[in-house]
Amino acid sequence: MALLRPCPSIPSAPLPLPSSYPNSRNSIFLVRRFPSLVQSSHCRRSLFLPKATAAIDSQATASTVNGQDGLPKLLLEVKDLRAVVAESKQEILKGVNLVVYEGEVHAIMGKNGSGKSTFSKVLVGHPDYEVTSGSIVFKGENLLDMEPEERSLAGLFMSFQSPVEIPGVSNIDFLNMAYNARRRKLGLPELGPIEFYGYIAPKLDLVNMKIDFLNRNVNEGFSGGERKRNEILQLAVLGAELALLDEIDSGLDVDALRDVAKSVNGLLTPKNSVLMITHYLRLLEFIRPTYIHIMDDGKIVRTGDISIAKVLEKEGYKAISAM
Numbered sequence: 001m002a003l004l005r006p007c008p009s010i011p012s013a014p015l016p017l018p019s020s021y022p023n024s025r026n027s028i029f030l031v032r033r034f035p036s037l038v039q040s041s042h043c044r045r046s047l048f049l050p051k052a053t054a055a056i057d058s059q060a061t062a063s064t065v066n067g068q069d070g071l072p073k074l075l076l077e078v079k080d081l082r083a084v085v086a087e088s089k090q091e092i093l094k095g096v097n098l099v100v101y102e103g104e105v106h107a108i109m110g111k112n113g114s115g116k117s118t119f120s121k122v123l124v125g126h127p128d129y130e131v132t133s134g135s136i137v138f139k140g141e142n143l144l145d146m147e148p149e150e151r152s153l154a155g156l157f158m159s160f161q162s163p164v165e166i167p168g169v170s171n172i173d174f175l176n177m178a179y180n181a182r183r184r185k186l187g188l189p190e191l192g193p194i195e196f197y198g199y200i201a202p203k204l205d206l207v208n209m210k211i212d213f214l215n216r217n218v219n220e221g222f223s224g225g226e227r228k229r230n231e232i233l234q235l236a237v238l239g240a241e242l243a244l245l246d247e248i249d250s251g252l253d254v255d256a257l258r259d260v261a262k263s264v265n266g267l268l269t270p271k272n273s274v275l276m277i278t279h280y281l282r283l284l285e286f287i288r289p290t291y292i293h294i295m296d297d298g299k300i301v302r303t304g305d306i307s308i309a310k311v312l313e314k315e316g317y318k319a320i321s322a323m
């Protein structure tokens, strides 16, 4: 809660979200992840000006990664990770091991219910799950010691399988606050609404989104494809070192899939990494993974290259277990 800032015009509690709201636990999680956003964005709602100004160059991503010896740096190391559903104590992750270096693209595939989404949610600190043993080290720091918001500020980004709506918070305010939270963490000055508009406007082209989406409330009334594009816009704005993309291909038509994949490829640099969850080869043909992992019953049971996905597409998971 270190970033919680007072806003004179609204009460200090986070936005009330109706308990019947679809994905309301995820919404609450989002609010917990960025407690400062919701409050501050109320203060700034009226400040958005629809005219572009000069683009502001972001230093947010570049300054946190180094690599003096020229070798790729270890970004994420997960060792024997076990996790249970917090409420029922049912074990979902049963000893996950994974190593991600900067510049790599990893894909996790696996049958429905094998634990893929749970794994990515545990990485970002979703409160539905408790880690019972194992370790997660991100950029040399113990991720399990960090609050969800700290993880995000440290450079971890997650796009949800079903991106949530945030009623009453405009997209541009949300993104401006999230971006400024990251800049504060990096010791950089915050961007005001006009400067931020200059920063974000060129990124809309990258995800092929119309400008009016910025003034709409976060994901409210967005189609499935628009939500996915909006997630990638968030990623483009925040510039994460490790992006966890959970089924960004689901519900996309073929053109939208190509657009979203192109946007993700446009964000890849030798210094950042992507961990994507998918069921389909078609995404992996657009975003070529360095490694493909197969998850089964809460563990990674196979790791290989694109040929694994090809076998899977043709012959199903039985063929993988026989390999």
Ligand SMILES: Nc1ncnc2c1ncn2[C@@H]1O[C@H](COP(=O)(O)OP(=O)(O)OP(=O)(O)O)[C@@H](O)[C@H]1O
Pocket (backbone or CB within 6 Å): 085, 092, 110, 111, 112, 113, 114, 115, 116, 117, 118, 119, 128
């Ligand atoms: N919060 C929860 N409460 C109860 N059960 C849960 C919870 N989260 C996950 N599970 C269970 O854990 C198992 C793994 O779920 P998870 O969503 O991680 O699977 P997945 O591999 O991502 O599946 P899919 O491919 O269908 O998206 C499932 O049996 C699911 O029902």
